[in-house]
Amino acid sequence: MMGPRQEAQAALFYEFSLEDHVPQDNLLRSIDWFVDLNGIRAHLADFYSHTGRPSVDPELLIRMLLVGYCFGIRSERRLCEEVHLNLAYRWFCRLDLGDRVPDHSTFSKNRHGRFRESELLRHLFETTVARCIEEGLVSGQRMAIDASLIEADANKQNSTPKEEWNVSTIDPADAPRAVREYLDTLDEAAFGAASPVQPKFTSHSDPASQWTAARKGPAFFAYSDNYLIDTDHGVIVDVEATRSIRQAEVGSTKTMLRRVKDRFDLHPERLIADTAYGTGPMLGWLVEQKIAPHIPVFDKAGRSDGTWSRADFEWDAENDQYICPEGHALKQFRRNYSDPNRGPTGKGTARYRALKEVCQACPSKARCCPNTDAPKITREEHEDARQVARDIAKTRQYDTSMKLRKKVEMLFAHLKRILGLGRLRLRGPCGANDEFLLAATAQNLRRLAKIFPAPQKPCKA
Structure with a gap:
């Protein structure tokens, strides 16, 4: 019924x-x-x-x-x-x-x-990281670094080409909050001082955001969300907002590594990253800090015409020279200078050359230097650190690190698809930093909740 x-x-x-x-x-x-x-x-x-x-x-x-x-x-x-x-x-x-x-x-x-x-949101994030360390989710031995583009709350219609943009015409007293923050960050390495190159367009509503086409599609204004994670359980140990250019993203790595060392006494044995972080200065800094760079070397020395590249020449560190496959020496200096200012400085880029008369009689000249009289090889200041990274790339631990690097990429996928942070709602560097800190805190809390579910109380009769 x-x-x-x-x-x-x-x-x-x-x-x-x-x-x-x-x-x-x-x-x-x-x-x-x-x-x-x-x-x-x-x-x-x-x-x-x-x-x-x-x-x-x-x-x-x-x-x-x-x-x-x-x-x-x-x-x-x-x-x-x-x-x-x-x-x-x-x-x-x-x-x-x-x-x-x-x-x-x-x-x-x-x-x-x-x-x-x-800095309450930074305090909240670090409190969560400390809890992850307390629960044993962070060992600090292996860390990975990466950056992801997050679209800013700005559009091209409300922007100015770089030829027409003039900072001196802005009155800070009458400017919106995001513009004042932009003026305050002009000398910061993560924003204005990251590169002297001006972006093609500058947004009126959020001038600190970067006009970029890094996704190989239509360009847009964006910030970079930089994550430093511990690869044991994918816990985010630090986060930083920067301009969406490689110099700022790579520079934030030093900032975050120093900060986790000061706040949590974490000093990784190895750092895992992609090729964008494999520049000579970055690898040199990591080696100086006793951190093994599990990073592909950013190297443009390879050749596609079949001739010998720098990798085919053997480095002789004891005699400061390269040895070609035919056994001939390429030296930077062939005599001792009485004036030390004219000799090798140990800084910058050094050039090593072979003797012209030796190369002219060499049977392998067509494969070595077909268009010049003698080969020339450049060696950067941090070439020793680059070689350390190349040697690490031949190990089994490096193959494991490349698999672990996917964990930071998965965190960015979770950030955008599950948490919905594909576009910022707040403007300015401070707004981007606030959103990134809160999102990273939420991801760490969800990770804790997944690994250690709260004890369930018995149902009432």
Whole structure:
């Protein structure tokens, strides 16, 4: 028989518990197990006034932001609506059914103010990394580095060609926040000082973003999200926002390695990266830091015409010379200089040459130097470090490292496809840095929750 019509009946009293209505296997229960926000109020104490109306609890704002970045809720307006309606979100944010959800404008006010002034989001990220280390997910022996392009909140229609862009005409007092941040970062290695080359177009709304066509498609404005990860479990140990050019991305590697050394006393045995990080200065710096570069060497010395390349000549370090396949020596200097300023400096690029009369009588001249009288080989300042990387590339450990490098690429795929961070919502270097820090924190928390699910309570009878 058909049952009675279901109608909502108002009641005077309700007995309702959010704890009982959030499933035991809900992801937020495991995330909550690892979220440590006990030090937030002490961290922000100096940035609040001792008088006036009480503010919104900063822990509530951080918990709401974590919900948004863990579940790909990009809009803060929508985030407030979801927390208002979703029981699991209310439970995680410590909100009862009758508690009011903060207005979306509260996030902007705190983000542009005390959150950035106190570097709270960096503190939150590093607290999460420390928890990963405590749980044994980070050994610090093998690390990988990579960067990914994240589209900026800017478009070509509101931009200026480089010929018409003039920084001196900008009045910082009347400029928007993103433009002021751009002016502040002109001398930073991650942004303005990374390269003297000006981009083809500069955005009016976010001039620090880089006009790039690195994806081999239509160009767009973007920032680079740089991840330094521990390859044991794919934990992100540091993150940095930079311009989307190779110089800035490679330069951020030094910044992040120094920071994890200072904050967590982590010094990797090896660093894994792609060819973009295989430049001579970068490899030289890694070797100086006693870090094995498991990185393909960025080398353009190879030839496609069948003639001998630099790799076919043997380096004789003891005598500072190259030996050709026919056994002839290529030297940089063939006599001793009484004036040390005219001799070898040990810096920059050195050129090694063979004797003309020897090469003219050599039977292999057609394969060595068919268009010149004698071969010339250049040797860079960091060629020893480049050779270290070449020797490592011949080992089995290098093959393993190339497989482990995919872990950082998988993190970027997760960032864009699951967390929905394919385009930035905030503008300026600070906005990009805030979003990258929150996203990396969310990814680490999800990794902790996946490996160590929260213990489930027995169901009530």
